[in-house]
Amino acid sequence: MRDAFLKKITELAAIDKDVVLLTADLGFGVFENFESKFPGQYFNVGVAEQNMTGLAAGLALEGKKVITYSIGNFPTLRCLEQIRNDGCYHDLNITIVASGGGFSYGSLGMSHHATEDIAILRALPAMSVVAPGTVWEAGEATEALIKSNSVGYLRLDKTVADENSMQLFSLGGSIKYREGKDVTLLTTGGILRDAVQASELLQEQGIDAGVISMHSVKPIDKSAIATAANETGGIVTIEEHNLDGGLGSAVAEVCMDNCIAPKIFLRIGLNNRYSSVVGSQDYLKAHYEMDASTIVKRVLELF
Amino acid sequence: MTNFEDIEQLALKIRKYAVNMTSTGGSSHVGSILSIADLLAVLYGSVMNYKANEPNWHGRDRFILSKGHAGAGVYAALAESGFFSVDKLKTHCKDGSDLSGHVSHKGIPGVEFSTGSLGHGLPVATGMALAAKINKDKHLVYVLMSDGECDEGSNWEAALFASHHKLDNLVIIIDRNKLQSIQSTEETLGLEPFVDKWQAFSWNVIDIDGHDLAQLIKACDSKVDGKPLCIIANTIKGKGVSFMENQVLWHYRSPQGEELEAAMKELDNA
DSSP, X not given: OHHHHHHHHHHHHHHOTTEEEEESSOOTTTSHHHHHHSTTSEEEOOSOHHHHHHHHHHXXXXXXXXXXXXXXXXXXXXXXXXXXXXXXXXTXXXXXXXXXXXXXXXXXOGGGOBOSHHHHHHTSSSEEEEOOSSHHHHHHXXXXXXXXXXXXXXXXXXXXXXXXXXXXXXTTOOEEEEOOSSEEEEEESTTHHHHHHHHHHHHHTTOOEEEEEOOEEESXXXXXXXXXXXXXXXXXXXXXXXXXXXXXXXXXXXXXXXTOOOSOEEEEEEOSOXXXXXXXXXXXXXXXXXXXXXXXXXXXXXX | OOOHHHHHHHHHHHHHHHHHHHXXXXXXXXXXXXXXXXXXXXXXXXXXXXXXXXXTOXXXXXXXXXXXXXXXXXXXXXXXXXXSOGGGGGGTTOTTOSOOSSOOOTTOTTOOOOOOSTTXXXXXHHHHHHHHHHHTOOOOEEEEEESGGGGSHHHHHHHHHHHHTTOTTEEEEEEEOSBOSSSBHHHXXXXXXXXXXXXXXXXXXXXXXXXXXXXXXXXXXXXXXXXXXXXXXXXOTTTTSGGGTTOGGGGTOOOOXXXXXXXXXXXXXX
């Protein structure tokens, strides 16, 4: 996903000199080409995320389209108030990019696990929150957010689903990867891969499970949720993120606000805890019960 | 030629507005506003380039009040400088007003940036100064900060960045009144040696009397190529109303009744 992001910003920076990339001293071996190609459009601001976000606001006030980059929780939680007051309240064009959603940096420990970011940023007005599920979605999301003229959060994942789509990407939209009448798996981020695997395993068990990538958690595709609830057997949300306030909560809000009552509703995600166990992303997904086999098990329990 | 009398008059008007606005609005921070009245008068009355009838004129100097709690002073300076009607000042802190206690840009011509949480102004101004360098623009970016807000680490992140990138189009004025929310700055979290700190961050530092208009104007014109400018303006919190001077109480208290009358009488006789 990071490569797709990098490719897209390189394309955009070449045709628009107002595209400026700030990194808080992360991206070793990643941004050298961008830096040499576009002097004046790249700054390593040092290990200083609050200043990075303030700088982004100042640059954006002067017409720049600014990307702030770091990993895990650093470009979001560390400087949340700068995002809220300086970025969102001033309606600025800032795209906040975190490489390493969920357990991407699984072995690095709790500080590097981004498992509340979606919920926290989703609470901010004038904010878009996007967690792509495929490499293609990551590239499309990058372009859409930079062109959106508002503050956006792009959560890049190390895991990706190897899926293709003929559908168009739009902020606030979603991408359907599997049709299914018995239940619809709604996911956000690279855990789409596990949802697709689960769908295939469920097929063998006689359960026809659709899969939709809800890449945009805010704004969210209400019609896709309504269709999944009304025209399939129900909804299961899957996210590599804490259950409080994440995708599952957002989907539940849409259902309740619109008096939509899916016959099945289940949220799969991290159940209100911090991980003190380390391991690969796949290990931690299994450990915290959100991998493909757990999804299959939980879905089968519904039937 | 600088007309010092006009600047003095502007500073006096800002002081009177500060007392009246915090009285009718029932709001805090009159001492913080009185502290910077002379600084605002020098900036809006002499130093900064702007067009009141064209607030977004690209060639304007940018100004951010980082100590947003003194917003009433900026509103008064803007109204007196022609950005909007002085009548609007009467709505300060009233129900439904957009003139909030902490400075806000929404609906207020001339306010470049909204603040209120401390430690935000300098990083944003640094970004604006960086943009001006990238765009080869000639305007300057001014930030008025409090000394107490130098407790915030974000300022020092920006201080490192501004000198590293040689942002000599960035000017900060620190309102060094030595009083913060509960006690003095030195009792709270010592800032001294303050000049040395900014110099150690490779800034061009000038230490002046913040109520001396000539010194202020001269300091603003003391730029050194390749270095951001830090003007440490030594001030008196509550300046101009004797019973408010150097009293931390007036960080919070809204002047009412006899205190309001006494304050206005003193300013009327100034």
